[in-house]
Amino acid sequence: MSKIHVSTTINGDTAEFLCDPRETLLDVLRDRLGLTGAKEGCGTGDCGACSVTLDGRLVCSCLVLGAEAEGREIATVEGIAPGEELHPLQRKFIEHAALQCGICTPGILVAAKALLEKNPDPTETEVRYWLAGNLCRCTGYDKIIRAVMDAAAEMREAA
Amino acid sequence: MSVTRSHPHDAARLHVTGTARYIDDIPTPRGSLHLAFGLSDTARGTITALDLDPVRAAPGVVAVLTADDLPFANDVSPSAHDEPLLATGTVHYVGQPIFLVVAESHLAARRAARLARVEIAAEVPILTIDQAMAAESRFEEGPRLYARGDAAAAIAAAPRMVEGTLELGGQEHFYLEGQAALAVPQEGGDMLVQSSTQHPTEIQHKVAEALGVPMHGVRVETRRMGGGFGGKESQGNALAVACAVAARMTGRACKMRYDRDDDMVITGKRHDFRITYRAGFDDAGMLQGVEFVQYARCGWAQDLSLPVADRAMLHADNAYFLPNVRIESHRLKTNTQSATAYRGFGGPQGMVGIERVMDHVAHDLGMDPVELRRRNYYDAAAGDFSTKNLGGGARDLTPYGQRVEDFELHGMTDALMESAGYAARRAAVDAWNAEHSAIKKGLGFAPVKFGISFTLTHLNQAGALVHVYQDGSVHLNHGGTEMGQGLFQKVAQVAASRFGIPLEMVKITATDTAKVPNTSATAASSGSDLNGMAVKAACDTIRERMAAFLAERHQCEVAQVRFEEGRVFAGGAEMTFAQAAQMAYEGRVSLSSTGFYKTPKVAWDRIRGEGRPFFYFAYGCALTEVAVDTRTGENRILRADILHDAGASLNPALDIGQVEGGYVQGAGWLTTEELVWDEAGRLRTHAPSTYKIPACSDRPEVFNVALWDGQNREETIYRSKAVGEPPFMLGISAWLALSDAVAACGDAYPALDAPATAERVWDAIGRLRDGV
Ligand code: FES
Ligand code: FES
Numbered sequence: 001m002s003k004i005h006v007s008t009t010i011n012g013d014t015a016e017f018l019c020d021p022r023e024t025l026l027d028v029l030r031d032r033l034g035l036t037g038a039k040e041g042c043g044t045g046d047c048g049a050c051s052v053t054l055d056g057r058l059v060c061s062c063l064v065l066g067a068e069a070e071g072r073e074i075a076t077v078e079g080i081a082p083g084e085e086l087h088p089l090q091r092k093f094i095e096h097a098a099l100q101c102g103i104c105t106p107g108i109l110v111a112a113k114a115l116l117e118k119n120p121d122p123t124e125t126e127v128r129y130w131l132a133g134n135l136c137r138c139t140g141y142d143k144i145i146r147a148v149m150d151a152a153a154e155m156r157e158a159a
Numbered sequence: 160m161s162v163t164r165s166h167p168h169d170a171a172r173l174h175v176t177g178t179a180r181y182i183d184d185i186p187t188p189r190g191s192l193h194l195a196f197g198l199s200d201t202a203r204g205t206i207t208a209l210d211l212d213p214v215r216a217a218p219g220v221v222a223v224l225t226a227d228d229l230p231f232a233n234d235v236s237p238s239a240h241d242e243p244l245l246a247t248g249t250v251h252y253v254g255q256p257i258f259l260v261v262a263e264s265h266l267a268a269r270r271a272a273r274l275a276r277v278e279i280a281a282e283v284p285i286l287t288i289d290q291a292m293a294a295e296s297r298f299e300e301g302p303r304l305y306a307r308g309d310a311a312a313a314i315a316a317a318p319r320m321v322e323g324t325l326e327l328g329g330q331e332h333f334y335l336e337g338q339a340a341l342a343v344p345q346e347g348g349d350m351l352v353q354s355s356t357q358h359p360t361e362i363q364h365k366v367a368e369a370l371g372v373p374m375h376g377v378r379v380e381t382r383r384m385g386g387g388f389g390g391k392e393s394q395g396n397a398l399a400v401a402c403a404v405a406a407r408m409t410g411r412a413c414k415m416r417y418d419r420d421d422d423m424v425i426t427g428k429r430h431d432f433r434i435t436y437r438a439g440f441d442d443a444g445m446l447q448g449v450e451f452v453q454y455a456r457c458g459w460a461q462d463l464s465l466p467v468a469d470r471a472m473l474h475a476d477n478a479y480f481l482p483n484v485r486i487e488s489h490r491l492k493t494n495t496q497s498a499t500a501y502r503g504f505g506g507p508q509g510m511v512g513i514e515r516v517m518d519h520v521a522h523d524l525g526m527d528p529v530e531l532r533r534r535n536y537y538d539a540a541a542g543d544f545s546t547k548n549l550g551g552g553a554r555d556l557t558p559y560g561q562r563v564e565d566f567e568l569h570g571m572t573d574a575l576m577e578s579a580g581y582a583a584r585r586a587a588v589d590a591w592n593a594e595h596s597a598i599k600k601g602l603g604f605a606p607v608k609f610g611i612s613f614t615l616t617h618l619n620q621a622g623a624l625v626h627v628y629q630d631g632s633v634h635l636n637h638g639g640t641e642m643g644q645g646l647f648q649k650v651a652q653v654a655a656s657r658f659g660i661p662l663e664m665v666k667i668t669a670t671d672t673a674k675v676p677n678t679s680a681t682a683a684s685s686g687s688d689l690n691g692m693a694v695k696a697a698c699d700t701i702r703e704r705m706a707a708f709l710a711e712r713h714q715c716e717v718a719q720v721r722f723e724e725g726r727v728f729a730g731g732a733e734m735t736f737a738q739a740a741q742m743a744y745e746g747r748v749s750l751s752s753t754g755f756y757k758t759p760k761v762a763w764d765r766i767r768g769e770g771r772p773f774f775y776f777a778y779g780c781a782l783t784e785v786a787v788d789t790r791t792g793e794n795r796i797l798r799a800d801i802l803h804d805a806g807a808s809l810n811p812a813l814d815i816g817q818v819e820g821g822y823v824q825g826a827g828w829l830t831t832e833e834l835v836w837d838e839a840g841r842l843r844t845h846a847p848s849t850y851k852i853p854a855c856s857d858r859p860e861v862f863n864v865a866l867w868d869g870q871n872r873e874e875t876i877y878r879s880k881a882v883g884e885p886p887f888m889l890g891i892s893a894w895l896a897l898s899d900a901v902a903a904c905g906d907a908y909p910a911l912d913a914p915a916t917a918e919r920v921w922d923a924i925g926r927l928r929d930g931v
Contacts (some may be wrong), residue, residue, distance in 0.1 A: 012547040018516065022266075025465075025828050025864075025893045027266075030183075030184075034186070035175075035176020035177075036177070036180070036183070036184035038177070039181070039183075039334045039335070039336070039338075039385070040183075040337075040419075041336075041419065041530075041847075042419045042846060042847050043418060043419060044419070044462075044846055044847070044848060046847035046848050047847050049335055051437075065649065076177070077176070077177035078176070080176070081176055082801045086172075086175065089175075090175035090176065093171070093174075093175050094167045094171040094172065094175060095167070096169075097165070097167055097168065097171075097813065097816050098176050098794070099171065099175070099640055099790075100166060100386075100643030100644065100645070100816055100817075101183060101334075101336070101383070101384060101385045101386045102168070102171075102174030102179055102383075102385070103171065103333070103335045103336045103385030103386065103645065104335050105174045105175060106174075106177040106179075106240075107897060109175060114279070116572050119564075123400025127855075128855050128856045128858065129855075129856050131258060131856075132854045132856040133854075133857040134853050134854075134855065135335065135852060135854060136335070136817075136855075137332075137333050137334060137386050137388070137820075137824065137852060138335075138386055138602060138643045138820045139816060139819065140816075140819035140820040140821075140822060140823035140824070140853075140858065140862075141819075141853075141854075141858040142325050142819050142858060142864075143819070144855065145858065146856065154737070158874065
């Protein structure tokens with residue numbers, strides 16, 4: 001099968017790749033671009049481990065074709081930290097011990113960041129339901145919610 | 160001093176930046192190949208034709224292997240050698256690997272694996288407990304029996320009696336990282352295997368057998384897993400062996416990871432159980448005699464089913480003294496996935512049995528379920544005066560003859576009832592239920608007493624390897640594996656505190672069979688107990704050598720050399736740890752040591768059911784409040800209050816994380832997580848779309864978790880207690896709360912099976928309301 005040429009922007013940098021028309025954006029990120037922060041937890045849009053944003057919109061990259069990235073802007077967990085400094089969400093996840101095995105963490109950070117961009121002052125319930133598509137088998141979620149609430153508060157103060 | 164503090168997880172920074180590597184993230188050598196299994200679509204039968212030509216002809220396929228192509232052992236069983244990597248003429252469950260595809264990409268391998276033409280002469284499969292009992296299809300010659308006194312006579316003589324049957328579903332591990340392995344051929348026929356496994360030594364062992372080489376020809380490395388929960392104790396063997404065999408054959412690196420659906424279809428899960436019970440008791444609720452029959456559905460291969468079923472028997476008492484007791488256990492062989500280790504390892508199933516009895520007895524007597532439980536508790540440990548023991552006499556002997564010498568639950572229950580405001584909330588729930596018929600509320604209380612140690616006594620050992628470099632930095636290795644529980648962090652804290660240095664000076668490295676040999680699985684919650692002690696031993700050896708050297712140089716007693724806050728004090732001299740290391744190196748002192756630990760006191764005869772299988776017990780208790788919509792059965796956890804005993808916690812933040820995660824996983828097991836097989840033996844719930852683990856929105860609205868302020872009465876590492884498995888069983892309180900809410904809908908006992916899905920809850924309410 002002939003490959004498709006795609007030009008896109010990933011975490012602010014332009015990127016080009018060739019991909020199979022059937023290949024998912026998740027596979028392209030992981031296997032062609034070496035960005036392994038997004039994980040495959042199910043491949044069917046049910047776990048959120050592969051979360052990235054596409055033109056600012058939160059998507060499961062396992063449900064997006066690589067070819068669909070043409071001309072769009074993609075943001076992944078690798079782009080969350082602005083340089084050496086960590087993003088407040090990242091810091092709060094460490095501070096609150098909001099991760100155990102950590103494999104859900106990239107997806108949850110991307111999803112939480114997307115929430116806070118839309119809604120800088122979410123209620124706890126809004127956080128819980130926004131993140132309901134991001135499964136975590138280890139933590140029981142409590143510390144995740146606390147970390148997001150705390151990061152939101154800090155970001156509001158800084159803003 | 161770095162122990163007993165809440166340091167974050169060692170790799171936290173890597174995790175939040177997406178740079179922590181799991182197997183599938185490791186850059187593979189050029190030309191790496193990818194594998195997939197071709198699976199049986201039939202639960203039981205004989206393969207009559209196998210045409211693999213279409214698979215071989217598929218794009219990207221490099222090789223296709225069947226059992227006949229395997230050069231040496233065709234076995235991935237951790238126990239009874241009854242689990243071939245690839246089927247040998249017969250198939251035993253839907254999902255059993257029949258052939259192996261080696262291809263240029265993961266997708267090419269998976270697509271090709273679907274193209275085989277397989278003909279199987281199907282036989283009637285044995286799928287259910289009833290079918291297995293009727294066919295006498297079992298492991299071991301007959302049921303195991305542990306008993307004390309005459310339970311039947313005690314029940315007959317008791318003023319009151321309840322009896323019943325409980326169906327208890329299995330559970331998918333749903334580690335978010337699926338099974339994965341990568342094998343890279345080395346010179347001279349050696350093999351390096353990276354595996355997502357809780358048991359690198361077992362992987363090494365099975366790979367060596369499959370390659371026909373001594374164990375020294377295989378090195379296995381495991382940096383981390385994306386969750387394990389027991390599901391990576393033996394279930395990773397197949398992938399690692401497949402990769403190694405294919406890598407040997409092709410001379411190229413080979414990687415295999417299961418897609419989620421394949422993972423759920425191929426791998427074993429928690430054993431589902433049926434438990435029948437009879438219990439005799441007096442009007443005060445004191446148990447006189449209890450009988451259990453436990454039926455465990457073990458699947459097609461033995462795997463770890465015997466010790467799992469043993470542990471279910473060993474937890475049939477949970478926290479209660481049973482004066483006369485009989486526990487019979489059937490280990491049934493069925494044409495389903497081979498059930499395997501899962502957090503608690505049978506303990507949860509055993510415990511649910513006695514908690515059901517308690518729930519039933521309390522309902523029968525109309526007695527407060529918390530009070531009933533407390534009356535039947537084991538005697539308090541010496542020195543616990545928080546509660547007067549009821550019942551009189553020595554009530555500290557388990558059904559298997561181990562004395563319970565550290566029973567903490569009297570005091571813990573007092574404290575939880577107080578902090579959770581039980582009495583007032585009980586009254587409020589009752590008042591609510593009296594007034595409302597659409598929404599009913601329920602409260603459930605569950606105590607946990609969980610035995611710590613491998614019941615296979617020889618597994619209770621661990622090794623470590625520690626190096627101090629001449630700049631004072633420390634390299635740490637031990638046999639435990641990291642799956643998110645924070646083991647590496649805890650063990651590094653131990654090392655830092657032994658040398659009196661900051662944590663940053665300790666480098667935690669991947670588990671590696673070439674550094675520490677002959678390790679046990681990271682299982683049975685034993686990770687920090689065993690490895691922490693082994694690391695302590697290694698560090699102390701080096702520290703003593705350094706102390707002896709410095710004492711001589713600075714003319715002081717060895718005992719006067721102190722290691723504190725990154726500095727070393729010897730006589731009048733003071734130096735940094737780095738300087739001390741440099742001096743010791745120049746003084747030709749060895750700065751490297753192994754360490755070893757074996758758990759004392761344990762000795763156990765599993766056939767007679769007698770001895771001391773456990774070094775100590777870990778305790779916990781939980782109170783859960785739920786609301787149930789009686790019109791639909793839908794329900795929600797409103798509040799959970801937990802008090803858990805981690806001894807003198809090595810790291811409270813990590814331990815509380817284990818407690819929260821364990822509770823939620825346990826509650827998921829008993830409420831929403833339902834595995835469904837159809838009559839052909841196909842697992843119909845093989846993805847998160849149909850198998851419902853708790854999500855963020857299911858977290859209890861109010862979630863209060865605290866650690867019990869105590870220390871281990873046995874000499875464990877800094878008097879801490881194991882914390883991996885015990886909190887899982889706190890989730891039983893959620894199921895009991897649902898039972899309580901349903902009970903408010905009628906007079907009869909709800910006899911709620913598990914998982915208590917909305918459907919089951921709704922059914923049970925219907926039965927109560929219809930009076931049937
Ligand atoms: S991998 Fe995309 S949602 Fe699970
Ligand atoms: S931390 Fe393991 S899945 Fe979330």
